[in-house]
Amino acid sequence: LLSxxxxxxxxxxxxxxxxxPREVFFKKLRKDKFRLNYIKTLFKGSGSFINVPNNFFDCLxxxxxxxxxxxxxxxxxxxxxxxxxxxxxxxxxxxxxDEDQIVTTSDVGSVDLIKKYAKEEGSETYHGEDYNxxxxxxxxxxxxxxxxxxxxxxxRETANIDFEFDYELRLFSNPVKMRExxxxxxxxxxxxxxxxxxxxxxxxxDYNPDVYDIVLENDFKAKWNFNNTKTWAIDEDSxxxxxxxxxxxxxxxxxxxxxxxxxxxxxxxxxxxxxxxRAKTDKSLKGIKKTKNYALADRIIKNTYKTLLSRAQKGCxxxxxxxxxxxxxxxxxRTDIEC
DNA sequence: CAAAGGGTTATTCTGGTGCA
DNA sequence: TGCACCAGAATAACCCTTTG
Numbered sequence: 569l570l571s572x573x574x575x576x577x578x579x580x581x582x583x584x585x586x587x588x589p590r591e592v593f594f595k596k597l598r599k600d601k602f603r604l605n606y607i608k609t610l611f612k613g614s615g616s617f618i619n620v621p622n623n624f625f626d627c628l629x630x631x632x633x634x635x636x637x638x639x640x641x642x643x644x645x646x647x648x649x650x651x652x653x654x655x656x657x658x659x660x661x662x663x664x665x666d667e668d669q670i671v672t673t674s675d676v677g678s679v680d681l682i683k684k685y686a687k688e689e690g691s692e693t694y695h696g697e698d699y700n701x702x703x704x705x706x707x708x709x710x711x712x713x714x715x716x717x718x719x720x721x722x723x724r725e726t727a728n729i730d731f732e733f734d735y736e737l738r739l740f741s742n743p744v745k746m747r748e749x750x751x752x753x754x755x756x757x758x759x760x761x762x763x764x765x766x767x768x769x770x771x772x773x774d775y776n777p778d779v780y781d782i783v784l785e786n787d788f789k790a791k792w793n794f795n796n797t798k799t800w801a802i803d804e805d806s807x808x809x810x811x812x813x814x815x816x817x818x819x820x821x822x823x824x825x826x827x828x829x830x831x832x833x834x835x836x837x838x839x840x841x842x843x844x845x846r847a848k849t850d851k852s853l854k855g856i857k858k859t860k861n862y863a864l865a866d867r868i869i870k871n872t873y874k875t876l877l878s879r880a881q882k883g884c885x886x887x888x889x890x891x892x893x894x895x896x897x898x899x900x901x902r903t904d905i906e907c
Numbered sequence: 908c909a910a911a912g913g914g915t916t917a918t919t920c921t922g923g924t925g926c927a
Numbered sequence: 928t929g930c931a932c933c934a935g936a937a938t939a940a941c942c943c944t945t946t947g
Contacts, residue, residue: 605932
């Protein structure tokens with residue numbers, strides 16, 4: 569959409585709050601020898617429109633619009649509303665939104681809020697079935713697999729419990745085995761391990777090679793994605809590093825190995841969340857103890873795993889710290905657990 | 908209960924690099 | 928040698944959470 573509009577001579581920017589996909593697109597286009605400043609002006613964070621005059625752009629394309637912040641700046645104390653400022657700055661604004669992909673307490677983007685600010689700005693809104701993205705681009709177009717995720721995480725009611733999907737799902741009780749099997753699918757550097765943020769990011773400041781963030785059974789050890797790169801998703805040597813929601817959302821891989829931590833467990837015949845198991849270094853649930861909005865914490869944890877489990881086009885490998893959860897997934901998908 | 912700590916992000920600056 | 932361009936460092940100060 570971006571290149572199409574540029575080629576037609578329109579002034580247009582692509583906006584997404586999360587820096588990881590921006591950096592990846594940036595690096596790829598730099599490789600194609602586009603000029604730095606040209607690329608820099610095309611991809612923007614969501615807080616860059618506070619002082620932009622009315623209708624300055626022909627079009628602004630907002631990806632992951634559910635992740636927009638309320639206010640901008642380093643301390644979220646600038647501007648009034650990112651949604652309002654984007655609508656104000658552009659003749660046409662396009663919001664790609666999936667409210668089931670809200671993953672932090674500061675994500676405020678919603679269809680209702682966009683409609684509210686559009687009205688304030690005197691803009692018409694177009695929304696509804698005609699504008700839905702079909703799922704064929706994600707997870708090999710397997711609606712069955714996506715329905716399984718919604719059912720597992722009780723995000724939506726799914727009628728049919730008999731999941732048929734043209735998609736490779738493999739379950740592992742041994743994380744080392746999962747990594748070795750996943751490595752076989754990394755020929756073109758498009759396989760990655762990703763995990764729920766349940767492990768403190770020690771290696772952020774401790775570069776000792778013997779220090780690991782994620783230590784699991786079977787002597788599994790791994791580090792989070794390194795601090796010194798913003799493009800973990802496409803770097804040549806990052807298979808050994810584990811990514812998280814912040815480095816993976818907005819991007820896609822061929823195969824993923826997902827480590828489900830203790831914030832998602834199977835208990836009393838139900839899949840339940842436990843926000844206290846999140847790492848101290850994770851800011852996704854900032855403010856939850858003060859507001860006591862535990863329903864929001866539950867939703868964020870489930871959305872996070874939905875996002876992680878749907879990052880791969882061809883196949884997803886899963887390891888759970890909670891054995892009961894792994895058994896449950898095995899049962900409802902009729903997929904054997906590999907050791 | 909008060910204080911310290913950690914995480915946070917768009918922009919500006921500067922010394923360095925590569926090319927004509 | 929001069930110019931254009933670039934990568935990385937430095938920077939602003941708020942609030943929730945943890946600690947003492």
